[in-house]
Amino acid sequence: MQLLFTILLDGLVYASYLFIVAAGLTIIFGVMKILNVAHGGFYAWGAYTAAYFIGAASEMGLPDWFAFLIIAGSALAVGIVLGLLIERIVLRRLYDHEEILIVLATFGVFLILEDLILLIFGVNPYFAYQPMVALGSVEMGGIFRDVYSLTLFGVALSVAAGSWWMLTRTRWGKLITAVIHDREMALIVGINVRRLFVVTFCAGAVLGALGGAYIAPTVSVAPGFAVDVIVLSFAVVVIGGMGSIPGALIGALLVGLLRALAVHKLPELELFVIFLVMSAVLIVRPEGLFAPAKARKI
Amino acid sequence: MTDVPILSVKDLQKSFGAVTAAKDINVDIPAGQVVGVIGANGAGKTTFVNMVTGYLKPSGGTIRFRGRDITGIAPRLAVHQGLTRSFQVSQVFMTLSVRQNLLSALALARRKGGALLRPIAGPELLAECDAIMARYGLTDVAEHEASALSQGSRKLLDIAMAVVSGPRMLLLDEPTSGVAAEEKFAIMDTVMSALKASGTTVLFIEHDMEIVERYVDRVLAFFSGEVICDAPPARALIDPKVRELVIGDTRAPTAPTAATGQAEAAYA
Amino acid sequence: MLHAILSDKTVRLTALALLALAAAGLMLPAWVVNNMMFGLARGAAVLGLLVLWRTGLMSFGHGLYFGLGAYAVALSEHWLGLSDFALRILAAILVAVVAGFALGFILRRYRDIFFAMLSLAFSMVLYGILVKTEALGSTDGFSVSQTTFLGWAPEGKQVLFTAIITVCLALAVLVQMYLRSTLGRLTTAIRDNEIRVEYLGYSVARAIHIKYVISAALAGGAGGMMAMALGQVDPDSMVYWTVSGELVFITIMAGPGSVLAPFIGAIIFEFLRTYAFEIAPHAWQLIVGGTLLLIIFFLPGGIWSLLERIPFFRRLRHD
Numbered sequence: 096m097q098l099l100f101t102i103l104l105d106g107l108v109y110a111s112y113l114f115i116v117a118a119g120l121t122i123i124f125g126v127m128k129i130l131n132v133a134h135g136g137f138y139a140w141g142a143y144t145a146a147y148f149i150g151a152a153s154e155m156g157l158p159d160w161f162a163f164l165i166i167a168g169s170a171l172a173v174g175i176v177l178g179l180l181i182e183r184i185v186l187r188r189l190y191d192h193e194e195i196l197i198v199l200a201t202f203g204v205f206l207i208l209e210d211l212i213l214l215i216f217g218v219n220p221y222f223a224y225q226p227m228v229a230l231g232s233v234e235m236g237g238i239f240r241d242v243y244s245l246t247l248f249g250v251a252l253s254v255a256a257g258s259w260w261m262l263t264r265t266r267w268g269k270l271i272t273a274v275i276h277d278r279e280m281a282l283i284v285g286i287n288v289r290r291l292f293v294v295t296f297c298a299g300a301v302l303g304a305l306g307g308a309y310i311a312p313t314v315s316v317a318p319g320f321a322v323d324v325i326v327l328s329f330a331v332v333v334i335g336g337m338g339s340i341p342g343a344l345i346g347a348l349l350v351g352l353l354r355a356l357a358v359h360k361l362p363e364l365e366l367f368v369i370f371l372v373m374s375a376v377l378i379v380r381p382e383g384l385f386a387p388a389k390a391r392k393i
Numbered sequence: 394m395t396d397v398p399i400l401s402v403k404d405l406q407k408s409f410g411a412v413t414a415a416k417d418i419n420v421d422i423p424a425g426q427v428v429g430v431i432g433a434n435g436a437g438k439t440t441f442v443n444m445v446t447g448y449l450k451p452s453g454g455t456i457r458f459r460g461r462d463i464t465g466i467a468p469r470l471a472v473h474q475g476l477t478r479s480f481q482v483s484q485v486f487m488t489l490s491v492r493q494n495l496l497s498a499l500a501l502a503r504r505k506g507g508a509l510l511r512p513i514a515g516p517e518l519l520a521e522c523d524a525i526m527a528r529y530g531l532t533d534v535a536e537h538e539a540s541a542l543s544q545g546s547r548k549l550l551d552i553a554m555a556v557v558s559g560p561r562m563l564l565l566d567e568p569t570s571g572v573a574a575e576e577k578f579a580i581m582d583t584v585m586s587a588l589k590a591s592g593t594t595v596l597f598i599e600h601d602m603e604i605v606e607r608y609v610d611r612v613l614a615f616f617s618g619e620v621i622c623d624a625p626p627a628r629a630l631i632d633p634k635v636r637e638l639v640i641g642d643t644r645a646p647t648a649p650t651a652a653t654g655q656a657e658a659a660y661a
Numbered sequence: 662m663l664h665a666i667l668s669d670k671t672v673r674l675t676a677l678a679l680l681a682l683a684a685a686g687l688m689l690p691a692w693v694v695n696n697m698m699f700g701l702a703r704g705a706a707v708l709g710l711l712v713l714w715r716t717g718l719m720s721f722g723h724g725l726y727f728g729l730g731a732y733a734v735a736l737s738e739h740w741l742g743l744s745d746f747a748l749r750i751l752a753a754i755l756v757a758v759v760a761g762f763a764l765g766f767i768l769r770r771y772r773d774i775f776f777a778m779l780s781l782a783f784s785m786v787l788y789g790i791l792v793k794t795e796a797l798g799s800t801d802g803f804s805v806s807q808t809t810f811l812g813w814a815p816e817g818k819q820v821l822f823t824a825i826i827t828v829c830l831a832l833a834v835l836v837q838m839y840l841r842s843t844l845g846r847l848t849t850a851i852r853d854n855e856i857r858v859e860y861l862g863y864s865v866a867r868a869i870h871i872k873y874v875i876s877a878a879l880a881g882g883a884g885g886m887m888a889m890a891l892g893q894v895d896p897d898s899m900v901y902w903t904v905s906g907e908l909v910f911i912t913i914m915a916g917p918g919s920v921l922a923p924f925i926g927a928i929i930f931e932f933l934r935t936y937a938f939e940i941a942p943h944a945w946q947l948i949v950g951g952t953l954l955l956i957i958f959f960l961p962g963g964i965w966s967l968l969e970r971i972p973f974f975r976r977l978r979h980d
């Protein structure tokens with residue numbers, strides 16, 4: 096019983112941050128039709144930036160709540176700067192290329208971002224436990240959990256609610272929905288697709304960086320720690336259906352809970368389980384669970 | 394004309410969610426006939442062709458070709474039976490030259506047994522390719538990449554690739570759309586004379602009533618997924634419903650021209 | 662048929678290049694020979710990706726077949742005591758073909774990133790199975806004993822090197838023949854327009870399935886050769902997604918222009934890696950990532966397209 100509860104709680108925490116990262120990935124895919132492997136780079140950069148400044152702030156004796164500002168600031172700064180740079184330098188040249196080549200280009204960017212981290216932040220891990228320590232922990236049903244991890248639910252829910260509101264209630268959001276739904280029609284209607292792409296890519300990048308920045312206080316931020324996340328958030332997006340935010344939510348819950356289950360019951364099988372589910376979903380529903388099937392006009 | 398129709402469509406239905414693109418379509422087409430399909434945008438003409446050639450599965454109804462039930466079979470199997478089509482949006486190999494496009498089509502049409510493992514271009518195939526390019530006026534652009542062709546030439550290539558397999562029946566989806574007005578008749582003359590020579594049954598979708606009048610034996614008028622008129626052109630083109638719902642013209646019809654008179658004779 | 666093979670200029674050039682390499686193997690230092698063997702083995706797997714890439718398909722999980730081939734060699738020794746070169750290669754190819762044929766029924770329905778990602782997922786499922794199963798060596802894998810040739814166990818690596826060269830040559834010739842056949846030429850056609858291919862009366866799914874099996878066979882054989890060259894198999898160096906990623910990288914770097922390109926690309930890759938680890942140990946990913954971007958931006962035909970600036974190589978294309 097207790098184990099079940101632990102798995103459930105861990106799974107939900109895990110699902111929360113997978114959702115944050117995957118939401119960014121799926122929006123970028125939905126609008127731009129780009130499977131952005133560099134997303135893992137945004138995540139890593141968000142984490143390193145946040146960890147670095149949280150450490151610096153605590154050395155300067157700034158109050159603990161300041162860390163939350165740093166997390167938000169890191170996510171915005173990393174997402175916007177890297178988003179703009181990569182859109183301008185890399186993606187813009189490739190919009191008319193084959194999908195696969197664009198994926199490979201973003202893979203190249205990911206590798207570069209990874210090594211830049213090594214060059215800039217060095218190979219030693221960073222710790223930024225201050226905000227987690229500051230919030231303490233609570234007992235729930237006989238198990239202790241740090242409050243900080245639980246706040247992740249709040250962040251994930253805000254991202255979900257926020258993106259729902261954005262997509263259904265604002266002008267930009269409606270444009271984005273229109274483009275996701277029917278790109279050619281959107282072009283004909285005269286939406287400024289270039290600008291939409293830049294905004295979307297940066298927004299997605301901010302979400303990726305936010306995932307990393309928020310997770311930073313709970314882990315040791317070390318080289319290569321983004322690889323897992325990329326792979327998992329891909330699984331989330333593929334399972335949910337590329338370009339669908341509700342899909343990402345369901346996918347994140349599924350992957351998060353499965354992973355927690357695997358970690359507690361069958362450690363080492365974690366990736367195996369997730370890829371197994373992903374294969375199964377793709378085999379049964381090639382477009383993913385929530386993406387609409389598209390027809391081609393002939 | 395034989396008694397058994399080459400194509401026989403019964404109660405054909407298709408809906409996309411709330412949109413009904415085909416509703417109780419019943420048509421028998423005798424071998425050798427030339428049928429024109431008219432209808433406003435979105436009337437369901439392409440959907441009809443898509444279903445007959447297996448690109449879309451009907452929601453209901455049956456399609457028989459030369460007496461055999463072909464409802465819902467894959468396009469390639471329809472092609473094997475001698476039923477093929479051209480496309481409203483030309484479907485050619487964009488990065489290949491005109492010659493390579495036709496050679497690919499020929500190689501596939503003429504393959505038997507292990508032929509797929511042999512190099513592609515034997516001398517007979519090359520000669521046949523040249524003959525087709527000459528017949529369809531593509532010789533001058535033989536080495537051009539398909540993506541660089543004019544709309545008209547690309548349409549011709551698209552049709553030529555369909556004809557290569559020697560179909561018994563060919564469905565042409567708007568063979569002259571996107572083609573300059575002065576080229577339209579040239580294209581139709583080229584295509585129709587080639588098809589007439591081989592005795593192919595033809596159904597073509599067309600928005601230009603002059604072309605319909607000139608070439609067809611019979612008109613099917615589509616409106617909102619239904620066939621609202623099935624008659625020889627002389628009658629169909631003056632039918633008030635057709636004029637209102639398809640041609641969008643409610644003025645009093647003019648007297649039939651000489652061309653439609655001939656077509657009516659052929660139909661009867 | 663034999664005449665067609667021997668008169669093909671690409672075949673002649675490949676034969677010549679590989680023969681020269683075999684001769685050079687007698688003089689080169691051991692580490693160079695080793696690198697060459699790794700390069701050739703990987704090159705064969707890249708050749709498999711090239712067959713797919715010409716149709717616009719890319720597998721992010723060819724480590725699956727590479728690994729199956731490698732494990733076929735290790736397990737056939739472990740379970741059956743096989744050490745003969747030819748039997749090992751056959752086992753590697755056979756296992757990959759069977760797996761590729763079965764999975765092909767699923768994968769032939771997918772395109773673009775879905776094809777790529779599903780391939781990746783399948784390879785990671787194999788990785789998970791291997792890591793978790795003690796009987797399959799778990800994370801440690803197996804060591805592979807010295808390869809024998811009809812009972813003969815030669816000193817040094819030269820004989821194995823020559824044997825690998827021979828296999829690579831055979832594979833390259835077969836692929837070249839395939840690419841020149843009607844079926845192979847349909848490659849571009851299928852990439853351009855599947856609907857048209859269907860309406861020409863041919864099954865795109867079948868064509869892709871055939872390509873997929875060929876590609877799996879090549880990667881399987883490659884994995885087998887790698888196992889013999891390395892003397893060791895384990896999940897991380899044979900199946901993990903980084904293995905597949907390297908194969909994809911070399912495919913793009915080498916370019917799809919010729920069956921010779923994968924081998925050139927893979928050998929360059931091995932040496933590049935050896936030197937990069939000496940000179941700039943922390944910048945390997947930077948180099949790979951940067952190269953990938955530069956190739957995609959400025960050299961879409963890969964290294965081979967550089968060679969094609971030389972008239973001699975350019976003529977091969979129209980052969």
Ligand SMILES: Nc1ncnc2c1ncn2[C@@H]1O[C@H](COP(=O)(O)OP(=O)(O)OP(=O)(O)O)[C@@H](O)[C@H]1O
Binds near residue numbers: 481
């Ligand atoms: N694959 C599809 N999915 C959803 N709706 C479709 C699909 N294909 C056609 N439709 C709808 O079915 C209706 C009929 O379309 P169809 O393409 O058959 O028209 P058409 O008569 O060929 O028109 P046009 O003259 O513009 O070519 C339209 O409302 C169209 O939007």
Ligand SMILES: [Mg+2]
Binds near residue numbers: 438439440481
């Ligand atoms: Mg139409």
